[in-house]
Amino acid sequence: MSSTEVEHKGYSGRPRAQSGFTAWLTTTDHKKIGIMYFFTVLVFFFLGGAESGLIRAQLAQAEQSLLTEEIYNQVFTMHGITMVFLVVMPLSAAFFNYLIPLMIGARDVAFPRLNAFSYWVYLFGGIFLYTSFFLGGAPNGSWVGYAPLSLDSVSNMAYYAVGLQILGVSSLAAAVNFIVTILNMRAPGMTFMRMPVFIWMALVTNFLLLFALPIIAVALFMLHADAVLGAQFFNPATGGDPILWQHLFWLFGHPEVYIMILPAMGIVSEILPVGSRKPLFGYAAVVFAGAAIGFIGFGVWAHHMFTSAIGPVARSAFALSTMFIAVPTGIKIFNWVFTMWGGKLRFTTPMLFSIGFISMFTIGGLSGVTHAIVPHNAQQHDTYYVVAHFHYVLFGGALFGLIAGIYFWFPKVTGKMMSEKLGKMHFWTWLLGFNLTFGPMHMSGLLGQPRRTAVLPGELGSTVELYNLLSSLGFVVLFFSALVFLYNLITSIKSGEASGDDPWDARTLEWLTPSPTPFHNFDVIPTVTHRDEFWHRKYAEDESGRAIPVPAGASEDHDEAGAHDEHIHMPDPSYWPLVQTLGFFPLGYGLVYLNWWLIGIGITWLVVGMYGWIIEPVAEGDDDDPVDDQHDATAPTAAAH
């Protein structure tokens, strides 16, 4: 069906703006939503960073009292929650949003309004959590929130229980959306084994979210019921089992670790082949290793509980499965190394961060294997050794990979380059600051420094004090490095050098469109015949297998620019995702303070918002068009919901 005539049917019920402030508030465009995720993450990243600065200031010397213990507990708890739920996960979501439709050759995600809903819920969930600072204190029972400790009346964990629940709604909606998008909306010819590795990792990550989030939801509902309604799930006085929370939390928490690292692995798997001018070594192995991590990731959780009462059989079983999960991870690391092996390496900033990712993640992975050894684990449990380990995988791993992605796709989003000079300065100071901060923690942890303790005990000795001072100095380096990054980002957005459409000589479909990406993504939906489709459109092989450029214009469906522009129908903007999600505020506060009026208002608001959403006019006419319309390049109507 041609959609030209129905595109502007004269409905006044939906906003139209494509630019300006309203356009951002009402957007359903996956690219705009991705950008909003990114900038929101930036704000929370600096908040979380400020909290870590307070932690490091307090621990710079033994027996300091800059912060009271109460404030210290709130600060380290919010640092953890912020970095996990408000920085790393949504930064991955920013990449998912921007890149999934472009990389699979689609014009948007399957449910654009649901996508906007996910973003607003994330933003409001984050704001909700942070308002707790002004309303009686932030959660202070650590991001793992062990009950019954977290049920203590002074621990403010109601905000934790409700806030994470709200963020979970956001992630769950996004997971459903991305899974359907990837499974159903790939361009013609893009079979599963032709998908970019980033798309594969996104698929695995979103399945992990889908199956891990309901478990934390259950744990949080129980915690909330105990804290606010007087239920007895975790109260040992009536026979409640403290181990139950640990099982539920880590059954979510360990897949969560892979939820945070797999997107970064996907990003690095895209950057390394481009920076090495070689296809990814062992594509199938990388993909299957990623899927294997997803499966095994659900079977290792109790290694977080080796010092709890779970019994020797469980300890042995989980020790084995934990060592086992290092195998697919190792497969990936070797494949990345072999991708670079013999390649024409260009050490651009994204490449440097990717190589930094591999090195730092390997260190974190190796210290992770030491946790699998039960007697060893008992020694290092709850010490700074563990803090060092997970920062090497989450900061040295996930964050390095995600930053590599920022530098790599910045030209795609803006059409400008980020400064390479500042980028390299950022990388080297970041690497130095990171290792200076977290390297010494291995040592101070093995020497017995406990985690989550407000005051560094003087009796641990001057060696531990020195390591802590080094860590705090490392934070200063990281802080200046982050400022370099921020300066680079802002100046490059304002006045970066023009990048052209394909600055890196890249391999995947997103670079087939002009940079910055036009609103409708592709003039013509490409037909895919190869893995690394874009590369094969640019290069053929001579007899000896060397890549030789294909003359420009030889690919059949790229250069009809603009010809189909007016026929392409894109999803309409909508106020409803924003309006509806505001209802989470009364609901959230109502649940925290058990005010039935607020709860009632919140639920009514959400239901009314849902109705507004349902009966909102659809400009493309009926919304029950046959599903295979999406592959008709002139009328991708199936993307309209």
Next chain:
Amino acid sequence: MSAEAHATTLGMDHRKLAMWTFLGSEFLFFGAFVSAYLLYLDTTAGGPGVEIFDIPFTSVSSFVLLMSSLTMVLAHSAHSRGDLRRMRLWVLATAGQGMVFLGGQVFEFTVFYREGLELGGSPFASSFFVLTGFHGIHVFVGILLLLSLYTLSLTGKIKPNQDLKTEMIGLYWHFVDIIWVIIFTVVYLIPEIAVLD
């Protein structure tokens, strides 16, 4: 083109696939609650335990809920034939049975509460009320969906050729029923039989 297209989509409508995906997540949700309940089966803190259940009564309300799946199928069948009038009839019948079930649950909760089973009484009571309560909330949401389906089909927003909407709500409704089959078996029947032995 169509053969190629087939390889790059699952051939299922986005919305239906999304519903299946979401229900996959829901299974884990109830799975975790049922596990906690089984863990706390004997942790009654001196209060009432599984012997409090009235199996004949709950059997009847379970039967009503299961029968609502039949009327849901009939509603979808009528809609796929384009017969909105019959569809509305069966949708109302389904919602009505859902309400009977919910009424039964409210009655049951009240009786248990009078007999001393309170939310804050013991881990057993907490896990029973929260698990079955969340199932009840799911039934309630299902009833809201059915009534919306009814209303929107009256206003013309849902058209005779849009049986996908009835089908999706049907998927959700059948899921809620299946979960009840599991809850009735694992939460009520098996522990009760074990107590009687």
